[in-house]
């Protein structure tokens with residue numbers, strides 16, 4: 583049997599990187615337009631979980647000593663030089679953004695990074711470019727939250743008034759767009775076409791995921807799938823589990839999976855390592871959302887910090903009810919009409935709890951976590967690799 587896993591705290595392993603990110607990230611979207619400045623920074627400065635940057639940092643460290651592409655050493659030195667230059671970008675882009683002065687301080691001295699562990703190039707474990715990637719990832723994520731709260735008419739986020747409640751829809755939308763614009767500038771400055779493509783694709787996929795979801799709600803039903811063309815209800819339900827997983831990838835796993843790959847690309851990892859990082863992120867993201875969808879059935883408002891049971895109220899059929907329908911066929915009709923009649927949501931909730939839907943969803947989440955663990959099993963042993971494994975455990979056991 584494999585030796586028992588060492589228990590570690592992932593957020594502590596990359597604490598120096600996270601502290602650095604927190605101190606820098608708002609500057610990336612600083613502007614002298616006060617309304618825009620305030621709204622773009624509002625969620626960035628609201629003590630978010632920084633889950634995505636944490637995973638990017640762990641992946642950066644875990645792959646720092648993994649096999650490297652040939653010639654990576656020279657290419658990497660060049661890239662870091664461009665990245666650290668305060669002159670080139672401003673000349674090329676005539677950018678007057680105040681963050682430029684800070685570019686030269688992007689690389690932290692080695693001693694702040696904790697225990698040594700050097701890359702093939704003899705550099706630090708987390709490169710300046712990888713730090714910047716983590717910041718870009720958080721900027722994109724935060725932009726989606728600004729837009730999401732407008733789409734969802736959310737009044738609160740993380741227990742505080744939402745940005746749209748404070749500043750209105752227009753400023754929220756514009757601030758989200760502005761952040762995407764800034765993120766794109768920083769992405770371009772990484773001077774790596776594959777990484778630019780990965781993150782640009784993520785932005786498109788996030789939009790598609792949101793649209794997939796919208797088509798599945800009562801409000802979006804008019805634009806929804808044409809049920810009449812489906813041969814049978816069984817086919818529709820099987821399809822809809824596939825549809826649900828596709829939606830889940832786009833909305834919840836695309837960003838984390840493609841950023842895991844992107845950080846290994848910046849680190850000069852081989853194609854094999856980059857693919858493994860992607861598979862880890864993809865399965866982690868899927869498991870994360872499946873657990874989220876279970877918590878919507880099993881937690882109270884207080885526990886998850888947002889209204890529980892919201893999915894059925896919105897007309898959303900997630901994995902627990904899709905599985906439950908295989909045992910209680912009568913759910914099919916309710917799913918098709920998106921729980922829009924009085925009592926539908928309550929009936930569905932009751933049947934989900936009677937069925938094995940929740941257990942089967944959790945079993946699926948576990949199998950995704952197993953695949954993720956397997957994907958990185960060939961990475962050299964390190965504290966960061968233990969951290970990536972612990973993240974999988976945290977996702978399965980979280981209560982909120």
Ligand code: FPP
Nearest residue numbers: 725726729730734758785788789792833888
């Ligand atoms: C949160 O979901 C929303 C997302 C993860 C993605 C939202 C995507 C968009 C709004 C479209 C694309 C926008 C950009 C800027 C690319 P949720 O509403 O289920 O979760 P919540 O409880 O956090 O609100």
Ligand code: MG
Nearest residue numbers: 730731734736
């Ligand atoms: Mg929302």
Ligand code: MG
Nearest residue numbers: 730731733734
């Ligand atoms: Mg939403």
